[in-house]
Amino acid sequence: xxxxxxxDLTGTIVGGGASxxxxxxxxxxxxxxxxxxxxxxxxxxAGSGAGRDMFLxxxxxxxxxDRAFTPEELEAGEFGACVPGSGIVELPAYVAPxxxxxxxxxxxxxxxxxxxxxxxxxxxxxxxxxxxxATQNPGVDLPDARITPVHRSDESGTTENFTDxxxxxxxxxxxxxxxxxxxxxxxxxxxxxxxxxxSVRNGTGTxxxxxxxxxxxxxxxxxxxxxxxxxxxxxxxxxxxDASSIEPxxxxxxxxxxxxxxxxEAGVYPIVLISYLIGCEQxxxxxxxxxxxxxxxxxxxxxxxxxxxxxxxxxxxxxxxRERAAxxxxxxG
Amino acid sequence: xxxxxxxxxTPRTKQxxxxxxxxxxxxxxxxxxxxxxxxxxxxxxxxSVPALTTDPEEIDILNGQPFxxxxxxxxxxTLWASALALAMAIPVSIGIALFISHFxxxxxxxxxxxxxxxxxxxxxxxxxxxxxxxxxxxxxPLYTWLTQNLGWFPLFAPPASGTGRTILTAAxxxxxxxxxxxxxxxxxxxxxxxxxxEEAALALGATRWEMIRTAVLPFARPGIISASMLGLxxxxxxxxxxxxxxxxxxxxxxxVLTPSNPGTIAANIALRFPEAFGLNTNxxxxxxxxxxxxxxVVNMIARAIINRRKExxxxx
Numbered sequence: 001x002x003x004x005x006x007x008d009l010t011g012t013i014v015g016g017g018a019s020x021x022x023x024x025x026x027x028x029x030x031x032x033x034x035x036x037x038x039x040x041x042x043x044x045x046a047g048s049g050a051g052r053d054m055f056l057x058x059x060x061x062x063x064x065x066d067r068a069f070t071p072e073e074l075e076a077g078e079f080g081a082c083v084p085g086s087g088i089v090e091l092p093a094y095v096a097p098x099x100x101x102x103x104x105x106x107x108x109x110x111x112x113x114x115x116x117x118x119x120x121x122x123x124x125x126x127x128x129x130x131x132x133x134a135t136q137n138p139g140v141d142l143p144d145a146r147i148t149p150v151h152r153s154d155e156s157g158t159t160e161n162f163t164d165x166x167x168x169x170x171x172x173x174x175x176x177x178x179x180x181x182x183x184x185x186x187x188x189x190x191x192x193x194x195x196x197x198x199s200v201r202n203g204t205g206t207x208x209x210x211x212x213x214x215x216x217x218x219x220x221x222x223x224x225x226x227x228x229x230x231x232x233x234x235x236x237x238x239x240x241x242d243a244s245s246i247e248p249x250x251x252x253x254x255x256x257x258x259x260x261x262x263x264x265e266a267g268v269y270p271i272v273l274i275s276y277l278i279g280c281e282q283x284x285x286x287x288x289x290x291x292x293x294x295x296x297x298x299x300x301x302x303x304x305x306x307x308x309x310x311x312x313x314x315x316x317x318x319x320x321x322r323e324r325a326a327x328x329x330x331x332x333g
Numbered sequence: 334x335x336x337x338x339x340x341x342x343t344p345r346t347k348q349x350x351x352x353x354x355x356x357x358x359x360x361x362x363x364x365x366x367x368x369x370x371x372x373x374x375x376x377x378x379x380x381s382v383p384a385l386t387t388d389p390e391e392i393d394i395l396n397g398q399p400f401x402x403x404x405x406x407x408x409x410x411t412l413w414a415s416a417l418a419l420a421m422a423i424p425v426s427i428g429i430a431l432f433i434s435h436f437x438x439x440x441x442x443x444x445x446x447x448x449x450x451x452x453x454x455x456x457x458x459x460x461x462x463x464x465x466x467x468x469x470x471x472x473x474p475l476y477t478w479l480t481q482n483l484g485w486f487p488l489f490a491p492p493a494s495g496t497g498r499t500i501l502t503a504a505x506x507x508x509x510x511x512x513x514x515x516x517x518x519x520x521x522x523x524x525x526x527x528x529x530x531e532e533a534a535l536a537l538g539a540t541r542w543e544m545i546r547t548a549v550l551p552f553a554r555p556g557i558i559s560a561s562m563l564g565l566x567x568x569x570x571x572x573x574x575x576x577x578x579x580x581x582x583x584x585x586x587x588x589v590l591t592p593s594n595p596g597t598i599a600a601n602i603a604l605r606f607p608e609a610f611g612l613n614t615n616x617x618x619x620x621x622x623x624x625x626x627x628x629x630v631v632n633m634i635a636r637a638i639i640n641r642r643k644e645x646x647x648x649x
Binding site for chain 1: 394465466469470473492494495496497498576577579580581582583584592593596604605607608609610611613
């Protein structure tokens with residue numbers, strides 16, 4: 001099974017962070033370790049914030065995080081695992097599309113623009129046959145029923161990215177700041193992705209937002225981008241990474257993506273969560289930099305991305321993004 | 334005069350090895366529980382201090398509001414859900430316990446008692462799944478009907494939840510969970526009623542219900558209160574089932590059928606802790622300290638009630 005070429009790699013690395021990456025990390029670790037039998041990789045899905053804290057304190061060789069370090073954090077941060085003054089590497093390793101799902105008898109698909117989605121989740125649009133929904137969906141038989149929006153009751157990167165999308169794309173209809181917890185009181189709350197899926201499925205006239213891998217069997221919303229309505233697909237979700245630019249003023253290996261949620265490019269699906277792998281360019285003594293580099297290179301390879309797509313439902317990175325990420329990973333040493 | 338040392342060495346009663354081992358191990362067990370309680374309290378206090386002394390602006394979860402206004406809806410939700418649960422569970426439990434102890438034929442009573450005890454062994458995560466996926470959709474149409482027809486009553490104020498995951502549903506689940514505790518203890522207490530009291534009541538011409546009212550219930554009252562307080566303790570601290578069932582997205586409200594319900598302290602900790610870091614964890618632990626204090630106060634009140642009624646009960 002194991003490739004003979006990789007088998008001379010030896011060492012143990014410990015990482016931790018975003019629980020969104022957990023399923024993907026499990027499959028990455030399993031494949032990486034079977035290719036490199038003398039290595040051990042551990043990932044503690046303690047949460048994005050905890051992962052960044054561990055990495056800052058030097059307790060983890062790499063971190064998984066649903067957002068990149070902010071420029072202020074980079075300014076202030078002495079990274080415990082790195083050689084003092086070393087830059088850090090941030091790779092967009094895991095792109096998870098977020099789908100707006102609903103449960104409405106006889107309706108499988110709806111077209112909605114960002115303003116309408118924001119109005120629904122903010123509670124301003126509360127009837128399914130309301131004008132804003134009806135005009136965008138001619139020919140769909142919308143019932144005269146109340147809308148029940150469902151959001152996450154726990155803190156999550158899914159909520160942070162969904163509210164970030166609404167804040168960027170919906171304008172006045174969404175007056176709240178992006179936040180990992182739901183920003184206002186009201187609406188229906190459910191625990192975790194499974195809780196939201198169950199609430200939407202078992203409720204009446206419900207609408208919620210979930211990871212794409214869990215959206216099966218529910219009505220799905222196609223989102224207005226430019227002039228068209230774009231349904232979720234892995235390619236369309238990966239395309240937003242290509243359509244967005246890298247945040248300026250960062251180090252060479254720091255690929256923090258400035259997601260362009262308001263893009264008008266055709267065929268791009270704008271509601272995605274990007275989870276990063278974070279490591280050092282220069283590691284302090286005692287950490288197997290070689291193993292970190294090999295692991296990062298595997299994760300962003302086509303094989304790694306396909307494995308995560310099959311097992312965790314993520315959107316595989318495009319070849320263009322993989323190339324950029326590989327160049328960044330090569331800086332680790 | 335002999336030296337005092339010699340006289341002190343002479344024991345008044347002979348202490349055998351077994352006595353000493355037993356008394357020491359009992360002492361150790363007694364101190365151990367105090368030490369554990371003190372350790373838990375110490376941990377809660379130490380970890381809470383940073384959250385209480387820091388500027389609320391620096392704690393993300395607080396969103397700029399002061400600590401007390403963050404914790405108030407949670408305290409209310411915790412007490413409100415538990416009170417609703419007890420209001421439903423206590424009458425039913427007493428009914429079941431009386432049926433088992435005084436009405437049912439012996440064979441049925443044994444089987445029923447066994448089934449009630451079995452209910453206590455169901456894990457809370459199973460109750461949570463059942464509550465969210467079976468109970469909530471089942472009661473949702475009833476909730477809609479109630480808000481449409483009895484909406485003027487503050488408890489049933491509209492709008493009705495579209496999923497049925499309201500604080501009333503959570504309270505029903507909690508009631509089912511505390512039912513076996515209250516039932517099992519009440520049943521044992523009812524069985525302790527002196528047979529002479531019961532027979533005297535019957536001999537004076539009392540019906541079975543009058544006998545229960547005049548002989549069994551007064552005797553068992555402190556026991557029922559103790560049982561209810563144990564049940565209340567379980568309801569206050571229940572985490573998993575509430576987190577899975579309750580749609581906690583609102584503040585203090587008496588309406589029990591709307592989608593916006595106050596959360597509970599325990600469930601809120603479970604929901605926020607996995608992604609919390611830095612001072613946020615201290616904040617959540619501080620809410621845990623509040624829950625700890627509430628539980629202590631509730632237990633002290635229960636003790637006071639039982640002590641006040643002790644002289645009438647004959648239980649001592």
